[in-house]
Amino acid sequence: MKKTYYISIANGEISQISTTSPWNYKIEASDEEIIELREYFDQIYSTDWQGFMRAHVPYIEYHHDPTNDAYDETMQKVFQLIYELGDQEAKNLISEQGLLKKD
Incomplete structure (x- = not known):
């Protein structure tokens, strides 16, 4: 069964309540699809931290960085x-x- 969710890209939030915080996109998703989206947001958070650490290594150029x-x-x-x-x-x-x- 699909439910309505409100997605905020900037902070990786997935909410069923449209008034709790600003949101970018409204979707209809099953529990499995929300789990998949949450996993993507978790990967982005993890990669973002790796990128933060890489930013402090000046000799790695952005376009040559697997992160x-x-x-x-x-x-x-x-x-x-x-x-x-x-x-x-x-x-x-x-x-x-x-x-x-x-x-």
């Missing part, structure tokens, strides 16, 4: 999943902002 590649790849998975589960406004916003890479 940044992992972050970018996981963000693509987040936006793809939100696009698939999102309402029409979420789909439009993701499309208009060009957040999905075209293969």
